[in-house]
Amino acid sequence: MPTPVAPDEKIAGGAEQSSQAAIVFENVSIAFEGKTVLESISFTLERGETKSILGVAGSGKSTILKLVLGLIKPDQGCIYVLGEEVTSMGEDDLATLRRKIGMVFQESALFDSLTVRDNVAFRLMEENVPEEEIDRRVKEALRFVELENTLDKFPAELSGGMRRRVAIARAIINQPEILLYDSPTGGLDPVTSTTIIELILKQRDVYHTSALLVTQRLQDAFTMATHYFDKKANQMRPLPAGAHVDDRTTFMLLRDGKVIFDGTAQELATSRDEYIREYIS
Amino acid sequence: MEFLSPSDYAKETVLAVQEYSLLAWRAVTNIFRHPRYVADTLQQADVIGVGSVPIVVLTGLFTGAVLALNAARTLQQFGTLALTGQLVSIAMVRQLGPVLTGLMVAGRNASGIASELGSMKVTEQIDAMRALGTDPYKKLVTPRVVASVFMLFFLTIISDLCGLTGGWAVARFQLQLDSHQYWNNAYQSLAFVDVMIGLANPLFFGFIVATVGCYYGMSARGGTQGVGRATTQAVVWASVLILVVNYFVSQLLLWLF
Numbered sequence: 001m002p003t004p005v006a007p008d009e010k011i012a013g014g015a016e017q018s019s020q021a022a023i024v025f026e027n028v029s030i031a032f033e034g035k036t037v038l039e040s041i042s043f044t045l046e047r048g049e050t051k052s053i054l055g056v057a058g059s060g061k062s063t064i065l066k067l068v069l070g071l072i073k074p075d076q077g078c079i080y081v082l083g084e085e086v087t088s089m090g091e092d093d094l095a096t097l098r099r100k101i102g103m104v105f106q107e108s109a110l111f112d113s114l115t116v117r118d119n120v121a122f123r124l125m126e127e128n129v130p131e132e133e134i135d136r137r138v139k140e141a142l143r144f145v146e147l148e149n150t151l152d153k154f155p156a157e158l159s160g161g162m163r164r165r166v167a168i169a170r171a172i173i174n175q176p177e178i179l180l181y182d183s184p185t186g187g188l189d190p191v192t193s194t195t196i197i198e199l200i201l202k203q204r205d206v207y208h209t210s211a212l213l214v215t216q217r218l219q220d221a222f223t224m225a226t227h228y229f230d231k232k233a234n235q236m237r238p239l240p241a242g243a244h245v246d247d248r249t250t251f252m253l254l255r256d257g258k259v260i261f262d263g264t265a266q267e268l269a270t271s272r273d274e275y276i277r278e279y280i281s
Numbered sequence: 282m283e284f285l286s287p288s289d290y291a292k293e294t295v296l297a298v299q300e301y302s303l304l305a306w307r308a309v310t311n312i313f314r315h316p317r318y319v320a321d322t323l324q325q326a327d328v329i330g331v332g333s334v335p336i337v338v339l340t341g342l343f344t345g346a347v348l349a350l351n352a353a354r355t356l357q358q359f360g361t362l363a364l365t366g367q368l369v370s371i372a373m374v375r376q377l378g379p380v381l382t383g384l385m386v387a388g389r390n391a392s393g394i395a396s397e398l399g400s401m402k403v404t405e406q407i408d409a410m411r412a413l414g415t416d417p418y419k420k421l422v423t424p425r426v427v428a429s430v431f432m433l434f435f436l437t438i439i440s441d442l443c444g445l446t447g448g449w450a451v452a453r454f455q456l457q458l459d460s461h462q463y464w465n466n467a468y469q470s471l472a473f474v475d476v477m478i479g480l481a482n483p484l485f486f487g488f489i490v491a492t493v494g495c496y497y498g499m500s501a502r503g504g505t506q507g508v509g510r511a512t513t514q515a516v517v518w519a520s521v522l523i524l525v526v527n528y529f530v531s532q533l534l535l536w537l538f
Contacts (some may be wrong), residue, residue: 099413111409
């Protein structure tokens, strides 16, 4: 017979897990205008882990990212981000926490009245970092996304793929501890999508940043699990035949506001659940 | 168009008043909290204040002129044409200067603020700003409110002066009145309470223009159509509130002094 665990020990265990993990969702529910979007969902994103969140449109994927940032508050449940409970935090404390998180929005959400340089430097300018330091770090971030020549351009002068890359540069400018990608390849052609996925992979393998990747494109998520970034060749390569599939990249599938799968690529591919088999086929 | 039940309409109205009050409260309290966006405030002062000078000058000039023109007709019947300066002066400084300046600035800037912030809202730029650790109320709302209150005060003074000048032009060149008599009359007739009402009102009007513009911009939704709707509502409500607040502030000041 298992030894009963005292409630205090349970709480202490939960708090310890929350402080170690990058993100912890505990029974989180939220509804908009009477319609339930997320219903009692729980999951953990470990440090250094990349979790792809999959699901059909309207299944609540983007809502999860906004909850992580504290842009919206859940109706029920607790959310821990880098060990801090965000649901009860005030706007000032949230602003401090958000500086440790990078977010790439679905439509890039670049400030259209600012140049690429000022968009990428926005966070640093807010922190009153010296101009020389800003210029150096902006160039470094733009070099990472291979857009060094766009410094003085405005977002309207860039293509959709370039805007998405600038958004990535803006998100990584201060090397955040967590990165949130909201459909970073949505609406892009296959070649540009691959470039974006390569950048996300590069960030994962070079800086080992914890990340949540919301996507409707299953192939993007599988590319993340079956490829690695070759630093010497400066490009993405498939894992060698017979190599262990990267288990730092996991999958979470949402259906009707509930988590119906949370596991590795291997587990997803071998799932016997009818809906999951249909979804991945 | 969607029809709402009376209870839903009441709830929405109460919610809107609550959200507007919260926005106004945060706009004011942020003045005393770090960080302070001085450069953004100066930029907004340029856009809202300096950018509005031409329309305020033209409005003031022609309002003063038409006031002198119409007043002269009546005053002539009583043989008191010399009082034209007094009439233009009191009307411009106490009421027409502040109200017309407020309405012109509302038309130009409440719409500008609502459309700018509305576009940022529907393209997730406001969320992006929050995600980057910046409070949009501090960065976008407070500088606009401070700039609007500060600049509307000076724009009203410019409008009053232009109105008096327009009145003088009509008095001097059409009515053949003596310039010295006109200006002396205009100056001597102004009492402390006239100047007080005339300069206290713009402070409220500036606050209304900026907060109403920001409120409708920050609560815009539904793409470009939503931005257009927010812009229209911002101008309409800012104008209505200016006229309503003008009555109550004038009443209060007349009672006090």
